[in-house]
Amino acid sequence: MSHLWEDVSLTFSQISMFPFFDIAHYLVSVMSMRGQSGAIALAWNNPFVSWFRAMLYCFGGGILSSLLLGEAPTKFLENSTNVLLASSIWYIVFYCPYDIVYKCYRFLPVQLMATGMREMGRTWKITTGITHASSNYTDAWMVLIAVGWARGAGGSVIINLEQSLRGVIRPESNKLLELSHSAKISLLGAILFTLQHTGDLPVPKHTLMFCFTLFIVVISLIMLLTECGSSPLSPLEAMLSRMLFGSRQQLFPGEPQKKLKSSFSGVKEENSSSASSNVENEIRNKKME
Amino acid sequence: MSHLWEDVSLTFSQISMFPFFDIAHYLVSVMSMRGQSGAIALAWNNPFVSWFRAMLYCFGGGILSSLLLGEAPTKFLENSTNVLLASSIWYIVFYCPYDIVYKCYRFLPVQLMATGMREMGRTWKITTGITHASSNYTDAWMVLIAVGWARGAGGSVIINLEQSLRGVIRPESNKLLELSHSAKISLLGAILFTLQHTGDLPVPKHTLMFCFTLFIVVISLIMLLTECGSSPLSPLEAMLSRMLFGSRQQLFPGEPQKKLKSSFSGVKEENSSSASSNVENEIRNKKME
Amino acid sequence: MSHLWEDVSLTFSQISMFPFFDIAHYLVSVMSMRGQSGAIALAWNNPFVSWFRAMLYCFGGGILSSLLLGEAPTKFLENSTNVLLASSIWYIVFYCPYDIVYKCYRFLPVQLMATGMREMGRTWKITTGITHASSNYTDAWMVLIAVGWARGAGGSVIINLEQSLRGVIRPESNKLLELSHSAKISLLGAILFTLQHTGDLPVPKHTLMFCFTLFIVVISLIMLLTECGSSPLSPLEAMLSRMLFGSRQQLFPGEPQKKLKSSFSGVKEENSSSASSNVENEIRNKKME
Numbered sequence: 001m002s003h004l005w006e007d008v009s010l011t012f013s014q015i016s017m018f019p020f021f022d023i024a025h026y027l028v029s030v031m032s033m034r035g036q037s038g039a040i041a042l043a044w045n046n047p048f049v050s051w052f053r054a055m056l057y058c059f060g061g062g063i064l065s066s067l068l069l070g071e072a073p074t075k076f077l078e079n080s081t082n083v084l085l086a087s088s089i090w091y092i093v094f095y096c097p098y099d100i101v102y103k104c105y106r107f108l109p110v111q112l113m114a115t116g117m118r119e120m121g122r123t124w125k126i127t128t129g130i131t132h133a134s135s136n137y138t139d140a141w142m143v144l145i146a147v148g149w150a151r152g153a154g155g156s157v158i159i160n161l162e163q164s165l166r167g168v169i170r171p172e173s174n175k176l177l178e179l180s181h182s183a184k185i186s187l188l189g190a191i192l193f194t195l196q197h198t199g200d201l202p203v204p205k206h207t208l209m210f211c212f213t214l215f216i217v218v219i220s221l222i223m224l225l226t227e228c229g230s231s232p233l234s235p236l237e238a239m240l241s242r243m244l245f246g247s248r249q250q251l252f253p254g255e256p257q258k259k260l261k262s263s264f265s266g267v268k269e270e271n272s273s274s275a276s277s278n279v280e281n282e283i284r285n286k287k288m289e
Numbered sequence: 290m291s292h293l294w295e296d297v298s299l300t301f302s303q304i305s306m307f308p309f310f311d312i313a314h315y316l317v318s319v320m321s322m323r324g325q326s327g328a329i330a331l332a333w334n335n336p337f338v339s340w341f342r343a344m345l346y347c348f349g350g351g352i353l354s355s356l357l358l359g360e361a362p363t364k365f366l367e368n369s370t371n372v373l374l375a376s377s378i379w380y381i382v383f384y385c386p387y388d389i390v391y392k393c394y395r396f397l398p399v400q401l402m403a404t405g406m407r408e409m410g411r412t413w414k415i416t417t418g419i420t421h422a423s424s425n426y427t428d429a430w431m432v433l434i435a436v437g438w439a440r441g442a443g444g445s446v447i448i449n450l451e452q453s454l455r456g457v458i459r460p461e462s463n464k465l466l467e468l469s470h471s472a473k474i475s476l477l478g479a480i481l482f483t484l485q486h487t488g489d490l491p492v493p494k495h496t497l498m499f500c501f502t503l504f505i506v507v508i509s510l511i512m513l514l515t516e517c518g519s520s521p522l523s524p525l526e527a528m529l530s531r532m533l534f535g536s537r538q539q540l541f542p543g544e545p546q547k548k549l550k551s552s553f554s555g556v557k558e559e560n561s562s563s564a565s566s567n568v569e570n571e572i573r574n575k576k577m578e
Numbered sequence: 579m580s581h582l583w584e585d586v587s588l589t590f591s592q593i594s595m596f597p598f599f600d601i602a603h604y605l606v607s608v609m610s611m612r613g614q615s616g617a618i619a620l621a622w623n624n625p626f627v628s629w630f631r632a633m634l635y636c637f638g639g640g641i642l643s644s645l646l647l648g649e650a651p652t653k654f655l656e657n658s659t660n661v662l663l664a665s666s667i668w669y670i671v672f673y674c675p676y677d678i679v680y681k682c683y684r685f686l687p688v689q690l691m692a693t694g695m696r697e698m699g700r701t702w703k704i705t706t707g708i709t710h711a712s713s714n715y716t717d718a719w720m721v722l723i724a725v726g727w728a729r730g731a732g733g734s735v736i737i738n739l740e741q742s743l744r745g746v747i748r749p750e751s752n753k754l755l756e757l758s759h760s761a762k763i764s765l766l767g768a769i770l771f772t773l774q775h776t777g778d779l780p781v782p783k784h785t786l787m788f789c790f791t792l793f794i795v796v797i798s799l800i801m802l803l804t805e806c807g808s809s810p811l812s813p814l815e816a817m818l819s820r821m822l823f824g825s826r827q828q829l830f831p832g833e834p835q836k837k838l839k840s841s842f843s844g845v846k847e848e849n850s851s852s853a854s855s856n857v858e859n860e861i862r863n864k865k866m867e
Contacts (some may be wrong), residue, residue, distance in 0.1 A: 067651070068360060072652065078427055142658055143656060179626060366724060383823075
């Protein structure tokens with residue numbers, strides 16, 4: 001039994017990502033880009049910019065981890081096969097007659113399979129990032145975590161940045177300040193695989209890969225099926241957060257945040273000419289009219 | 290005749306950019322910076338910041354291509370002669386008594402010559418970028434195109450980024466999403482010179498340099514003289530765009546874009562709390578008052 | 579006497595920054611982050627993001643100078659002791675029961691000592707940056723100034739960038755365009771130490787370090803005690819600015835800036851659909867209602 005398990009996880013860890021898992025990753029990425037408001041109009045008006053954004057969604061992890069290591073962020077272009085593959089997927093998703101590809105993708109089993117395969121690819125990305133950083137640069141564990149995390153979650157981070165640059169994300173919405181589910185999952189993975197790499201986690205790499213992949217695939221499929229935005233890990237997260245930071249929140253559980261802030265801080269709110277207060281002033285002025 | 294042509298194009302390709310063509314480039318760049326609203330007030334209040342922005346306008350191409358190759362973006366500072374030259378031009382453009390330099394520049398022949406020389410310099414920038422990338426790093430053709438493009442059009446790209454950071458570009462205006470004329474021209478040049486470099490375009494380099502330079506100089510002079518914002522290439526561009534992406538637009542040529550988008554996509558507009566809709570809501574609320 | 583001075587300044591220049599001066603730097607940085615509006619609420623809601631911002635405040639100089647030299651911006655993570663030190667300080671500043679640390683810090687002598695020690699550290703940062711750049715890369719004096727300046731003032735620059743990305747800084751406020759006091763001081767230091775490095779300033783390095791440190795410590799303590807926002811150097815600065823750029827301002831000393839701009843420039847204000855004018859239009863429209 002133990003032998004069989006060993007075999008399965010070893011074989012599993014040797015699966016090649018190219019081409020099927022890569023295709024699934026590009027498909028899910030481009031679809032999530034298409035789901036954003038304005039993406040389709042953009043594709044009609046500025047195909048080049050739309051293509052560029054699609055590349056950011058597909059290769060964001062590679063770009064971000066290159067940036068963190070001081071490498072050329074254009075490194076992903078060296079693998080022209082993958083770039084062409086991603087470009088073709090972008091093309092058929094946006095310009096296919098009668099939207100066939102999009103309609104097929106809306107069919108649940110297809111979506112489930114693509115999402116599952118993409119999450120599987122995430123494990124590979126994280127481990128590749130850690131191996132690359134440790135073999136070429138340094139063994140500092142913090143750098144390994146950062147690079148692994150960037151490789152796994154890079155897409156979502158870079159997209160947040162890009163949206164913030166374009167001004168889509170408003171400061172009031174605090175979107176930039178929230179970690180997406182995939183960013184959290186990737187952080188967890190990066191920590192685990194770094195611990196395994198430095199030898200603090202006495203588990204063979206392929207076993208960890210198998211278990212972690214199973215874990216994130218199951219979680220993301222559950223999230224997809226139940227259509228709930230919050231991850232199943234959020235209770236755990238809340239507990240951890242309360243353990244580490246929450247002593248005060250327990251003292252005043254009922255009070256709203258605003259009060260907490262003002263009663264505890266005593267900070268001179270010098271920067272009070274910030275965005276939100278401006279908006280408030282505007283509303284007040286209007287009412288006074 | 291063929292011999293003469295060969296001689297002319299060869300001599301042409303050996304022209305040194307320093308100092309006259311560089312001066313023309315700095316002059317046109319600083320003038321385009323001065324043409325922006327607020328630039329003169331900035332120069333009076335924060336000379337250092339104004340100088341910094343002028344350097345971005347003048348050396349943007351070098352900075353962006355360094356970033357893409359993972360080099361130090363401060364590399365352009367190593368050539369202190371050029372930096373001092375650009376600084377002097379910035380100084381006389383903004384602080385010259387009675388605005389003599391600016392008034393001279395408004396004289397059409399001067400403007401024509403400076404613009405023509407600057408466009409000539411663009412060819413040199415693109416070829417230098419491609420040679421630098423291919424000799425120091427990689428022969429991946431996509432990287433060569435990216436670096437050549439960045440070197441040629443870097444200024445305008447970096448400035449867009451900078452304006453977006455300062456919030457001058459509003460998300461509604463979609464300025465960040467449009468490629469400027471110089472960016473398009475540089476992209477074309479980068480593709481052509483990369484094809485020549487990889488041997489797919491059986492033309493000697495100096496001939497291509499001569500023809501491409503002639504082409505972009507003529508186009509930019511026409512644009513300057515007719516004072517039209519759209520480039521003479523836009524019909525070609527539209528045709529190409531229709532060939533590649535346009536089948537659907539032909540089906541519904543009369544419909545406005547908004548409808549096209551909603552009728553085809555069926556996408557849940559989840560991010561509908563975006564900037565533009567906020568503005569619309571505000572207007573609606575005001576009307577309801 | 580001269581011998582004693584030599585001894586004192588030499589001993590002074592050999593003081594180790596770790597751990598006390600580093601602690602002071604982290605403490606002042608985290609405190610200035612805590613002073614910003616919304617920082618405490620952020621710490622409660624998104625501890626990870628708050629921690630990330632604290633790291634930007636503490637290691638901003640290292641990150642920025644790495645970026646300028648084309649190195650890995652994650653280099654600061656290699657020194658995990660310092661990262662853990664900064665993290666602990668972030669933790670006790672934000673989550674300490676009854677805000678003991680914050681209340682202690684509000685006690686003036688503590689604040690004075692921490693600020694003084696931090697300013698002392700700034701000299702070390704600048705010289706380290708210049709030495710690092712010149713030994714590993716280049717001796718171009720402009721690069722040395724840029725790197726020394728980035729190392730000394732990096733925190734404030736990176737934070738401005740970050741706030742601009744989040745949209746906290748509004749284009750109307752022009753905050754991004756102003757150099758903070760520490761940025762100016764660091765620029766001065768970077769220029770002085772670069773001159774010393776290239777041999778143009780015939781002073782031994784340790785003497786210069788001693789004098790410059792004394793100078794910035796005294797200035798920042800004065801600023802802290804008098805609670806005035808403008809630095810004691812601003813008259814000097816204004817004089818220098820008038821000498822270099824100010825001939826026109828002297829001609830029309832009474833006129834407001836807006837007029838100066840329009841009467842002198844004659845620039846077609848093409849980008850007049852900019853942020854500020856939009857706001858003005860809105861106000862006008864409201865009045866017309």
